[in-house]
Amino acid sequence: MRLSSRTVSRLAPWILTLLVVVSWEAVCRGFAIPSFLMPAPSAIWQTGLAMAAPIMEHATHTLITTLAGFAVAVIFGALLGMVVGSSPLIYKALYPMLVGFNSVPKVAFVPVLVVWFGIGTVPAILTAFLISFFPVVVNVATGLSTLEPELEDVLRSLGASRLDILKKVGLPRSMPFFFASLKVAITLAFVGSVMSETVASNVGIGYLMMSASSSMNMPLVFAGLVVIGIMGVVMYELFALLERRITGWASRGQNAAH
Template identity: 65%
Template sequence: MRRSHAEAALPWIVALALALLWEAVVRCFAVPEFLLPAPSAIGASMAKWWWPLLDSAARTLLNTVLGFALAVAFGLALGVAIGASPLLYRALYPLLIGFNSVPKVAVVPVLVIWFGGGIVPAVITAFLISFFPIVVNVATGIATVEPELRDVLRALGAGRLDIIRKVGLPRAMPYFFASLKVAITVAFVGSIIAETVAGNQGVGHLMLVASSRFDVPLVFAGLVVTGAMGVAMYALAAVLEARTTGWATRGQRDGLGFGA
């Protein structure tokens, strides 16, 4: 029990130690605030601008969750289709890799032309940037079902859909939840990019306005809020993973998840 509590407190201890070191370096070397604000200055800015930060964080979280939900729905469906069909795998996988290689910041102006400013470009950007990890991991989980197991199930009268539903999907679940923990964090990146380039709301827009006024502590406050939201969503995905696919890691200690 003591070890469990110590492990839970370890990230907070490390974060506090880094903040104290950061504060000491800034004060000892008299670093100007417009170059690198101290954690105390960032905290003061968060206290001063708490309502704009809260409102912007809520809008960014909404954009991210909407884009992430679309990525989960379409990514899971396409991943199952690609993993179950070697023909689709050969036909679509190179296209997916090529599309994922395109910098999403270059796509945002096109989205603005098509849909205008506001929430839609941010949601689509979050979707585009978090879609690929889900597809790849689900397709890998479906495609790596052992051929011997497939043959046995066919001999027992199981069809392709039966194999996918009863063996392929459970086999892909650990891959799926692992991809969720990656996708939800990069989805925030997509939302912030769109809000910075073409948004009129959200944390990205707030940081852009703050940087134009050389309010660097507020910029860092936006980064802290975004990081906190990312950690919270990652922790939620880790808890769902532990509750849903705990059987896959029942003989191991999960040193990376929050909820296992």
């Protein structure tokens, strides 16, 4: 039975994941690697089942924290991106500052946030926000700033105002850029929240991993990493689905070509 290319493309991620897990297990068993150095997938699975309740509790907190920071980043980033992308002067004036701010490692902000807001959830939310809003700003601004001048001239000649052009042409044209930024931003938001939890929190997957590493419980550390990875993949796929549903018109030509 010959599988179609569509079926193969759907099975490919699962097959590759299975191969990685099997190879990982074989290497750990074949070289007798101690679990405190590199736990085998079977040990991670067993630890995950044994610690399912606390892992879910910490994972739920991390997910809520990440989504809160991500939501603020999307709102703030979209609004700022609209302002930056709709004005060439603001684009040139503000863009270097945004690039410079994004170049600063966000872990450097965590001690400052702890001094301002204390240890807990707020620094994690703000770190998720700080690390994830930049892709939203850049993509929305790029989508608006790449509107063809000829199209703007035609719309103006038909009596359209600058606001009309922004609402009826600029924003729809920037939607593919916007949804592309969401897929990047949500993964970065997880990085930010977990990074803050490892430094300045007493709850969350980051805190759980730091506590486990201090007692050399590496299977639990890797179980936390797996949970973070699964949450990131699920959220990424969710926004990819929304992108296909809402902005499918932007890739119809590409899909037809394949």
